[in-house]
Amino acid sequence: MNTKKLLYSKRFAYLVYRFIRVYSACLRLRVINEAPWQQHVEAGGKVLLCVWHQQFFSLIRPFKAYAKYRPGLMISRSRDGEMIAAVANYTGWHTVRGSSSRGGRTAMSQMIRHLQENRLGAHILDGPRGPAGVVKNGAVKIAMDSGARLVPVYVEADAKWIFNSWDRFFVPKPLSRVRIRFGDMLPQIPRTSDTAALETWRKSLEDRMRPGLVR
Incomplete structure (x- = not known):
């Protein structure tokens, strides 16, 4: 098996x-405000957890x-998406395969x-290519059509390595304190085809999520 095939096997x-399981066991993890959405x-009820691309390592x-809920997650069809x-x-x-650029x-x-069948899912708001910190329409449309409530997820680490990537992806350093904080559930999004209303919901989610973005 050549190197490329091995890396995607x-x-x-x-x-x-x-x-990741072993490495993450070295982190001092604290989970905040998990009970309400559970x-x-x-x-x-149905819930769609929302997170920035830069922060998903700490959540793995x-x-x-949450495996007991058989949750769903949308991942791009790229080669890197195969690994994720x-x-x-x-x-x-x-995992459901697709993104805004391919098979969305x-x-x-x-x-x-x-979500309608299993009631829990997660969505990477600005993946897979960004721009960083910009919520795309997918989360709002999925929540609206499924009846799911959007729940922001924020990850903070006292010490971390920040990569020079489009999203400033970060990995907490061993023994660092890591806080996973769930925000309050957003109100249920009513069904509508009004683009202005959808944009209002998208912007509301973005405004709630952006303060948790690591710059």
Whole structure:
């Protein structure tokens, strides 16, 4: 097997997943305000967790606790997306493949159906290519058509490595304090085809999320 095939193989993805599990165990993790949205899901409601692309590394290990809900996650069809999707699947998440640039409409339909059946999903708001800190329309449309409530997720780390990537992707340093904070659920988005109303909801979500972006 050549190097490129190895890097995108399921065997390598499993090794990455195991490394993240072990590495994340070295972090001093604190989860804040988790109960309200979990109670909503367990009472029959639907929730779409929203996070910035730069912060998802820290969520991989703790989000395994939600595997019991069989949650859904939309991942791009890129080669890098293959790796991320495989790691997410090992974590117990059901991945739907597509993005705004490729296969987005089909993937959104699948995510909506998955939320209606399983009640929990997550969405990377500015992925896979950015711009960083700009919420795309997908999360609002998925929430509107599925009846899910949007829940912001913020990740903070006292010490971290910040990469020179489009999103300033970061990885917490070993033994650093990491806080995963769930914001309050947004009101349910009424069904509408009014583009101005959709933009209002998109901007409202962006305004709530941006203060948590690591610059």
